Amino acid sequence: MALRHPESLHPATLPNCKCAYAGSAGEETERQAALAAQLPVWRANLPILLEKFSRIPDPRRPGSMRHKLTVLLTFALFLFIFAYSSRREANRELTRPTFWELLREVFPEIESIPHMDTVNRLLEKIDPDQLEEVMVQTIKRLLRNRQLQALLVEKHYIVAIDGTQKIARRWPWAKEALHRQRGEEVSYAAYALEAVLVGPQGVTIPLLTEFCENPAGEQALFAKQDCELKGCKRLLVRLRKAFPKLRLMVVADGLYANGPMMTLCRQLHMDFMIILPRDRLPGVWEEAQAIRKLEKDQTLKYHWGNREQNFWWANHIDYEFREAPGSRRRLKIHVAGCTETWEENGEKKEAHWAWVSSRPLTKQNIVARCNRAARHRWDIEENILTEKHQGYQYEHAFSLNWTAMKNWHLIMHLGHLLNILTLHTEALMGKVRELGLRGTLKFLRETWMHRWINRDQLLALCIKAPRIRMAF
Template identity: 45%
Template sequence: MSTPCRRPTRAGIREQRRNKRRQEKALNAKRRARGAVAHSPAPLPNGCSAFATIAEETEAREDAVSKQARLLRNELPALLGQLEQIPDPRDPRKRRHKLTVLLLYGLLMFVFQFASRRETNREMTRPQFLANLQRLFPEIEALPHADTLYRLLRDIDLAHLEQAHVDLVRRLIRGKSFRRYLINHCHPIAIDGSQKLAGDTLWAEELLQRHVGKDETRHTQYFVYVLEASLVFHNGLVIPLLSEFLEHALGDSEAQKQDCELRGFARLSDRLKRLFPRLPILLLLDGLYANGPVMQRCLRAHWQFMIVLKDKDLPTVWEEFRALQPRQLPTLQQDWGRRQQHFSWVNDIEYAYGSNGRCRLKLHVVVCEERWQGVDQEARIVTETARHAWLSSQPLSRENVHERCNLGARHRWGIEAGFLVEKHQGYHYEHAFALDWNAMRGYHLLMRLAHVFNTLARFTRQLRDLYRQFGVRGAIAFIRNSCAGPWLDSARMRALLAKPFLLQLE
């Protein structure tokens, strides 16, 4: 006799879903009555088109394109002025396009989120697209072939291109665009590494390598790894800042070790200090950086830090924390959104490292234990828990623990969200665009610069409603399709583009 099937029937599945929705509705009502506010963004509208007539759609498209173009044109004079100073390696007798036009073309390639050089060639050189681009950017007299940009990026000094990116961010900082989102009067900067691409071909000597597979399938794989630094703010604003490419030759040749993330951090931190010598910085780092040399480097640079502390890291620090924690008061209990949090911390824990423990640091450890209610798949209300721990460079107190942990350290995930966007939401981070080391890095820098402009557009008040209506990728596609079609009237666009533009972030 066979065992009866325990899978729920179709009617049972529907009833289970109804029960789950009912429980979630009741739970949300309790949260609202308690004053708990959700941190999740509102979902995108799921209705039909909001445009009733062609005239309404035309007006909306012209308004969106003009605001995006005014944002770009607001920064282009200074940006193009810097790019113009880059030494041009091309033969003067064979130049058909200015260097600034080529780099502007490369920037727009990523602003409009084209997937490859081939697609850029096919789409941007269409007569209607070109005519609209010339209305928006008079600097463009004609569009080059994508291979022309590749040859330029292959030969130029990319330090000038990166400096232009840094100066753009510096102007935003000096304009106090981010002052509402600072943590303890510091600019929160997250640093983390990400793989860009991998393959079985050694197409550049700088590539890192590793062995993958087992037994008969074991082989050498070559890959590109980048250490990124981004400004990450608690309102979700993530501004790409610096990129440090790991290279095989920069490792420890005597120990036969290739370049690694910690070595890249040393180089990146030196560049960050050189480019922003007086900027108050709060570094947000993951558990890989919970070691003495990294923390000492941060303190020498006069930077604050919040570093993830894992359970198995720094055992002497954990031992002293557990020994002192019961005697250390006060703690802090609070409701934050839907979560009930309990913070406990111990200040001035001495940590010794180096040979014979000769190097010593004063560290401050905070642990956040939180709980919240949710609904599981069987429509039962369950209590979920989580635990987080961080190393702080500054003493902790009831006045600063929420800001440093919830508004600062927890938003280190912003750089991970930035990787997700660049890899899977239109920027094609994992596409090389060129199998030449210098050109590949050049495309990467243009992509990160374009991400800055699109992020500013998303968070500026002028385009806020557009992004809420269509979403990020939908809004960019709306603007790109408007430039590709006969939607833009020359006279109306001239009037719209003549209006001043003031960058006001949410």
């Protein structure tokens, strides 16, 4: 099977074959093995998440609480872990006795069955910063335990940044929503900036989200609004505040190839590799081409997968830009380019790439910075598409209350993170190569819901200390 990338863990296509089980006994064995691989990840992470949930101040009146806050947030988490499409579907499926009885055996702390409307009312009152702190602490624990060390490139963790629309309606559903006019039609949308860890293996780990939102008191219909570049600046500052000592390299598309953004990365001590389109920074392009003609030895040929690559680079380019009215600033930047050729269906194809780099480029680092770091900016696009169309319902309005919408979004990222950790264990990678990521999650959900494992087997799995070996 062809791979999407020479280092990728995931095949580009799945096997086209019939079911391999000779009988129900074979299927039962496979399902029990899959559950035995998932449980250690749950038992290593869910109790810690429950403990962190318990630290969030409960905004409800003490006399009105029927369910613990940890129970409500855990059921919201399972909505995304099992990839249900809506609160209604989660209400139907998560309250089934078969699932409920098995779950209670593993996590006796979950002592009641809430309605998803109750969960939503809670999320309308919780400060999103508190749930985001749970996410940050979870990532920090993974970093401390060195479970993500394989994602390092040039001793840096690669952070991809991109924005996408989350919810859009034709009526003013939230005063914070951005508004856009096309002809006579006005739409009101929530727009989110995402930051994810990406690695050469094709693994993506959700980090932080920054929502573009108008000031709460803004009433003028087309006053100056928030935008992606403003949101990205806030996101980078928050990212550095959350991980003050972590070596980070930012990879992003051509929208961010501008002086203020590169200056902010330098101020925050973040490395960067940003796509440089042909129509951006014409002065930089002109100087890079001039240096390229003078420094003819600054080239490298490299064989990458099924592609032949010709790299070139130009270092120490002075880029001057206007920082504010009447003031200008100068940056020293570096440019890398690549022309690659390959054959596809008997036809020869060619592609051209270019990036602006914060560090000088050499024969020793050009391949790592371009192929193993910058090229994986595309992984955030695949991550967003996965969350939109493969079970996480990124664009679904779980709530039209702005605070609850942000909290549902954060819990979605937590559920996605737990699934990523589950699917990238060595015990489950064989099943992932057979069924794909989405197919394996469906396989696990069916195993929980249709009692393919009995109580004694489940308790035997819970007695063992969780041992997890990641495949990346």
